[in-house]
Amino acid sequence: MNQIVVGIVGAGQLGRMMALAGIPMGLRFEFLDSNPQAPAASLGKLHVGSINDASALAQLADAVDVMTFEVENIPADVFSAVADKTVLAPSAKALGMAQDRLCEKKLFHKLQIPTARFAPVDSEQDLQEAADDLGFPCVLKTRRMGYDGRGQVFLHSDTELSDAWRKLDSNELLLEEFVDFEQEMSLIAARNRSGATVFYPLTTNTHCNGILHTSQAPSGNTELTAKARHYVHNLLDDLDYCGVLTLELFVTSAGLLANEIAPRVHNSGHWSIEGAATSQFENHLRAILDWPLGSTAVTGHSAMINFLGCLPTPEQSLDIPGLHYHSYDKAARPSRKIGHATIVAEQPDACEQAVQRVLEFYTPAT
Amino acid sequence: MNQIVVGIVGAGQLGRMMALAGIPMGLRFEFLDSNPQAPAASLGKLHVGSINDASALAQLADAVDVMTFEVENIPADVFSAVADKTVLAPSAKALGMAQDRLCEKKLFHKLQIPTARFAPVDSEQDLQEAADDLGFPCVLKTRRMGYDGRGQVFLHSDTELSDAWRKLDSNELLLEEFVDFEQEMSLIAARNRSGATVFYPLTTNTHCNGILHTSQAPSGNTELTAKARHYVHNLLDDLDYCGVLTLELFVTSAGLLANEIAPRVHNSGHWSIEGAATSQFENHLRAILDWPLGSTAVTGHSAMINFLGCLPTPEQSLDIPGLHYHSYDKAARPSRKIGHATIVAEQPDACEQAVQRVLEFYTPAT
Numbered sequence: 001m002n003q004i005v006v007g008i009v010g011a012g013q014l015g016r017m018m019a020l021a022g023i024p025m026g027l028r029f030e031f032l033d034s035n036p037q038a039p040a041a042s043l044g045k046l047h048v049g050s051i052n053d054a055s056a057l058a059q060l061a062d063a064v065d066v067m068t069f070e071v072e073n074i075p076a077d078v079f080s081a082v083a084d085k086t087v088l089a090p091s092a093k094a095l096g097m098a099q100d101r102l103c104e105k106k107l108f109h110k111l112q113i114p115t116a117r118f119a120p121v122d123s124e125q126d127l128q129e130a131a132d133d134l135g136f137p138c139v140l141k142t143r144r145m146g147y148d149g150r151g152q153v154f155l156h157s158d159t160e161l162s163d164a165w166r167k168l169d170s171n172e173l174l175l176e177e178f179v180d181f182e183q184e185m186s187l188i189a190a191r192n193r194s195g196a197t198v199f200y201p202l203t204t205n206t207h208c209n210g211i212l213h214t215s216q217a218p219s220g221n222t223e224l225t226a227k228a229r230h231y232v233h234n235l236l237d238d239l240d241y242c243g244v245l246t247l248e249l250f251v252t253s254a255g256l257l258a259n260e261i262a263p264r265v266h267n268s269g270h271w272s273i274e275g276a277a278t279s280q281f282e283n284h285l286r287a288i289l290d291w292p293l294g295s296t297a298v299t300g301h302s303a304m305i306n307f308l309g310c311l312p313t314p315e316q317s318l319d320i321p322g323l324h325y326h327s328y329d330k331a332a333r334p335s336r337k338i339g340h341a342t343i344v345a346e347q348p349d350a351c352e353q354a355v356q357r358v359l360e361f362y363t364p365a366t
Numbered sequence: 367m368n369q370i371v372v373g374i375v376g377a378g379q380l381g382r383m384m385a386l387a388g389i390p391m392g393l394r395f396e397f398l399d400s401n402p403q404a405p406a407a408s409l410g411k412l413h414v415g416s417i418n419d420a421s422a423l424a425q426l427a428d429a430v431d432v433m434t435f436e437v438e439n440i441p442a443d444v445f446s447a448v449a450d451k452t453v454l455a456p457s458a459k460a461l462g463m464a465q466d467r468l469c470e471k472k473l474f475h476k477l478q479i480p481t482a483r484f485a486p487v488d489s490e491q492d493l494q495e496a497a498d499d500l501g502f503p504c505v506l507k508t509r510r511m512g513y514d515g516r517g518q519v520f521l522h523s524d525t526e527l528s529d530a531w532r533k534l535d536s537n538e539l540l541l542e543e544f545v546d547f548e549q550e551m552s553l554i555a556a557r558n559r560s561g562a563t564v565f566y567p568l569t570t571n572t573h574c575n576g577i578l579h580t581s582q583a584p585s586g587n588t589e590l591t592a593k594a595r596h597y598v599h600n601l602l603d604d605l606d607y608c609g610v611l612t613l614e615l616f617v618t619s620a621g622l623l624a625n626e627i628a629p630r631v632h633n634s635g636h637w638s639i640e641g642a643a644t645s646q647f648e649n650h651l652r653a654i655l656d657w658p659l660g661s662t663a664v665t666g667h668s669a670m671i672n673f674l675g676c677l678p679t680p681e682q683s684l685d686i687p688g689l690h691y692h693s694y695d696k697a698a699r700p701s702r703k704i705g706h707a708t709i710v711a712e713q714p715d716a717c718e719q720a721v722q723r724v725l726e727f728y729t730p731a732t
Binding site: 003023042044299314319339 | 693
């Protein structure tokens, strides 16, 4: 049999869940990760190496029919350099855009997607001027490499500016007005190489110390859903995007604001494994292989609870009706994402009650 | 992390789908199979060896926390001999019963489960007497090792008896009256070690040269479902059964007749991967680990089409709404089960139309 081989940069839980979605369809997987015990390592061939290493990326690219990623911090120029060896999906351009908060914000503006006010900060003087303009509270962020709440400092007054400037220690920063949001949401979409596009329902998210804690879908708000889909559609078309893309959003009194883009499958879409006809992982693979995309119809009301730092037992978890238990085969460390549960119920109330039951016996270790 | 290790005798597509259901829950798998390229080989540790070899089974048993099987032809005494090394589920007793059509029939009688009339045949004279008693047409079957239509000879008159006797070349046979069935069905259930039991809906099956071709669920016949569940419940309790059990049934003008038991996950339950809240594979694992069982509620109307001898392309298959594509990573040989598709639709009509679309471009190679 001539099997299609998919290369994934990174072999964490996202790569693991991609492989678990692709193996049933007859796909083979190769990964690049510096950790020989990475969660996806047992589901394909692991190339042990750094995602910053051009020769390691080239070796993976040479071995596969299409190459994608589950981590966003691959240097975009290193990724771009292997474009002559295999199909890259999403593109190096999309990766590069999502790596830089300033590029992202500029793209939002170009596409008339509302976002928090911001100013680029390249010097301490820039920071003072930006703070004067935006007012307090505001948030100083690194343009690159921020995730799960890292690379951010909240500012409440002028006296904190110097410390914040020294703490982030970078000349590529961004100051954003503080968004007093009512809710955090995300919209996940998949677009294949031919341009076919599907949208998952708008998902409502809660965080715990900056790390995603729970997601619930569908949100049921048709007006916000239509707006968010419109924004994401424009992003996908502008980037000639291929694969799954996630847009994180804030719901504010002034309406929906775009927060940031993740050019990949996303933690807030894990519920789709059991809660949608086709999971985000399967649709990402179908998209990058230019196969027809699968239905995103929901099978019920879903909630996902991240297991951070420790796992509940399968016995107590699976006693809850509609609960599906996921362990990523990772060593436990405080705040580390090591598993999740998805609950699917016919009615939102039953879903919410099941979540409360989990939270009675499960407390994240942060 | 201390992972639970599940041992599976056989590493074919059933073992593969069990592993794909168990890896997300954090389970590890070890297999015993004589084929180093078996479909499940890449999803765990493969012990290459014969399932008839007591030392190979002992080696697997020593390595695992619980041992199950995906093939029924393990010598029951060899399986039983490793019971002191690990937990066996289902038990050697259940395996032995299902291996012998005569024991199976006697159990059906004991539990008042209707079945075709039959007579044991240990000699050519027995055969003549049994044929006189049951009449023609009738079917001569080996008591052991028959599957997918093998080990069976249809008989229409006295003149065929000698040839049939010589052809099956065994002194352990069974003559059964020919069942002029209207439909073939199966009922799959799971029972954990604590005795908790769940039932999947009654499934309607069609065969092609003795090999399962399509399955559709749920059948929607509440009267037959209640009867079939009652029969299976009695079987599970009598055997103090642990794991998934399948009962194959005939629908006749005289009512429901039990055909045979498969003490394992079954081809007619593959639709449950996408068509039920919890698949037969996940519930088998939950049962043998004595975890709470998952809901068997259907997510729609499902149909499964076996890919025999050749595969359609993913591109043309996935263009059909609601279709999920499965390839077992097996070399193609005529009549060999090398993959399947499941279609899940909201309405039975849409499901049936999708099946017809598949059958327009896909013909099994038999």
